[in-house]
Amino acid sequence: MAEKFSFVVDGKSVAVEAEPAMPLLYALRSELGLTNPKFGCGKAQCGACTVHVDGAPMRSCVTPVSLIKGKRVTTLAGLGTAEKPHPLQQAYIDEGVPQCGFCLSGWLMTAAAFLRNNPKPTDAQIRQAMTGIKCRCGTHMAIMRAIKRAAQTLSA
């Protein structure tokens, strides 16, 4: 049976009517038209659907919408603003990272949370923290540069 679930996305209160088991990804994309989180695999194997739930990165493709009731969701579009991009977004722009760009929610949302807790990471820590996030265009070198650049900005 469909139920009503209220939560906050990118600072805005929203409500969706859905089966409790429906993944958050479909609530965001299909019901709310917030298309930044992408469907990559539906199995939490690639990261393309990553959003923050109360500040922590979560794979929305396997997170039932019922678990989000009353919580605060942030998507890539809510990470920074046009006037003030998140330092990671700025670093991604400066380094010209994405090619197809479909993977961005995975990297940016995961790295943003990681850098908040690890403001001065080593290369090895960055490599480890990003395990499981996929990029098929092979932009890995630029991703490393951008995360390091953002870390410098954040800890400056």
Added chain:
Amino acid sequence: MNMNEISNIARRDFFKTTGALVISIALPGSIESALSQSPSGKPPLLPDELDSWIAILPNGNATAYFGKMDMGQGVDVAVQQIVAEELDLAFERVNVIMGDTALTCNQGGASGSTGLQMGGMALRNAAAEARRVLVERAAQKLGVAADQLRVENGVVMSGSQRITYSDLIGGQYFHHKLEWNKQYGNPLKVQGKATLKKPSEYKVVGKPFPQAVITEKVMGRQKFITDITVPGMVHARVVRPLNAGCALVAVDENSIKHIASARVVREQNFLAVVADKEWDAVRASEALKVKWSPQCNPFPPMATLHDYIRKASFTKKETPVNRGDVDEAFKTAAKTIVAEYEWPLQSHASMGPACAIADMNGDTPRLWTGSQKPHYGRSGCARITGIPLEKMRSTWVPGPGSYGRNEAGDCAADAALISKAIGKPVRLQYMRHDATAWDPKGPAGVYRGRAALDAAGNVAAYDFFAKGFTRQDVATTEADPKDTLAGQFTRFAPKGTLIFQIPAEAYTFENKRCGWETIPAMLERGSPLRTGHFRDPLGPETHFASESFIDEVAAAANADPVAFRLKYLTRERDVAVIKAAAQKANWKSNERGSRGKGNLMRGRGFAYTERNGTVVALVAEVEVERKTGRVWAKKFWCAHDCGQIINPGTILTVIEGNIVQAISRTLLEEVKFDQNQVLSVDWATYPILELADTPESIEIALIDRPEMSPQGAGEPSHRTVPAAIANAIFDATGIRMRKVPITPQRMREALARA
């Protein structure tokens, strides 16, 4: 404001607004109808009309209509630079529109790294001709000879006299003819009477302009093909046969009765579900009970794949290089070297499964596709639904990565078939297994090198032979339904093109033979293992073997790999690129890898390749861990000559991407299958390179040749990687790894055997 201005502005605004695809069909009167009502309307969209390529807007800015697309590597930015350069307009004042059959000529779509090499040259010629026409008009208006005029950022000047592009033509059409070679697709060429600029005059070409679209993507504003909606659309998912080659026997429609609005669409062996809501379509595709005919074991056991290839009869055979007398030279060889190499089936495994929206109903049937070939997709969808081609419009929208003929072409045909069947616009998005398990695969092959050395260590004969599944079991485009799953599951009999590859290099061996054979498909119809173009088709496969083998021959001749290659190469660009890579890496001919019994072994390897006019040389440095078998491709030094460089910024990330994706293919990627189905269905069963295994550094030396036209850069540095890694592993361990992927398990086993 006249009709032309309105249409131009509508067109420009339409394309500059993200998500405007929805807005476009809500516009009161389409762009086309606005044009057709205009007495001085746009000439027909034919390549011999200048207006098909360049428009000058009322404010004097320009729009370029590009019949290829950018798949994220900045081809559009380079085209923008080329057009701005020849038009003498500021870079920011040029807008590039891509991949819409109503607005752009069919230049072949994204294909074979020809975006600039071929597609960009049409735009260059058209822009130069547009400038010439504008300057001539200015000459008439100002009463000054054309050769006395100069142009600066769209202002034509002579002394104190000046007139702008806006004054001259803003919002009006050129109505000016170009010479056209009467070909569509990649070979399309157009030419005006204008003389192109000399490289010494360039202001925009050769500068590292950034890709503006990157900001849109990073800020979450970019709409992908997966993100657009059209009014009244329903959601679809396909249901593929459980076992390859099985026919659809029965569908239990009651099994999805509990899901609101869900229904079955079936035509012969094609099966899909549709529902008003996307999640309902997903659930219905999982819940649907289907009876397929019994499994028929179309595939050999996976472990025997390469023996299967060796033993298979050939369908076509060619020997493109046959110089001297190879067989005779082998008879007197002082030393003979023979080695065989194996490459697996590989999946495009694009970041997101393909998506398409089709509305095959009404007066203007529409397709929105993320495929590399919107023009050909239009043909395919029209043919599979029986709709007149000329009525239909196809629009490309950025997709979730593609790297060749992935499943996007199949998705478009599926969506068209479903839309026609139910009479509604349909959005079809594949699930992960529909992409990884069911995309056309990069072909598996067996490669054999034979070489004869004389007593002095010179190469007396060289014989290279490749055998495998054709690279075009399905064509490179989806123009014909026979090349799509929707077609093959219904009434279109498949018919592949038999084509393989020999190494692209210029070694001057006196007695040299290079040939290939293709073998029959394992399953002719509707096969999840049908083969097709995957990034740099047969490039990594062939050159893994050929450049590994050259390394083996060099070692047998006790020669340094760099010196050995230089000994047999004479073309100036080949020599220059090899020397540049060696220099960049500080290559030392007397230095050997670590070998020995330690846990961590380090070594360096070299490779050189050519691809359609671009030459690349690469040094790889690897670390091999004895205990785990892990190979870390740690450092690369690449020298790259693709002729004239349009954008020295974007090309660096393009080369990095080529190298990193090729590392993944070399060390990890192999499509797994049993005798009835593909077992690689997701990222767990088809892993790709993680950030943890990314190189520490990739250093790139660009060789710019402004006197040449630009050659491709989107793929050539891909094929150089596998052999460079394998040769570095040999340097580190003394072991030749001749089978890809070089997984930790295979490496461990090889080290244990050594």
